[in-house]
Amino acid sequence: RSFEARELESILQSRGIAASKAASSEDMSRDPQLTWRKHFVEIDDQKLGKAVVERSSYILSRTPGRITRSAPVLGGDTDYVLENILGYSRARIEELRARSVLV
Structure with missing residues (x-):
């Protein structure tokens, strides 16, 4: 026999079994x-x-x-983190970007 999800949920719960349709x-x-x-x-x-x-x-x-806001795109917060948290200069960040070190 097959059951609809809500029907089976009700049957199981009536017998004291914790059940819920996903x-x-x-x-x-x-x-x-x-x-x-x-x-x-x-x-x-x-x-x-x-x-x-x-x-x-x-x-x-x-x-x-x-x-x-939504989640940042890959590399979307890189400049902020490098400059404001790690203290990198703009020149250093641009140098790393020119060498393809950064995304």
């Missing part, structure tokens, strides 16, 4: 609780344009967390 992306996008919690946010992505992503599952009152 949610697809479409299921999650339609979930009322996730919608209420504003779980999905739209961002501007450098390659995709507008994209919908999941935000943090934790919503804390003093530090709610937020997504401020």
Whole structure:
């Protein structure tokens, strides 16, 4: 005998077995609780344009967390890290780039 996912979920749960249908992306996008919690946010992505992503599952009152940008492209933060964190001069960064050391 075969079962629909929700039917089997109900049968197992009625017998005390923890069970739940695995949610697809479409299921999650339609979930009322996730919608209420504003779980999905739209961002501007450098390659995709507008994209919908999941935000943090934790919503804390003093530090709610937020997504401020998409993930950087490969090498997208290189200049910032070298200059502002590691203290490299612009000339040194350009020299490394000219020698194809940097992406």
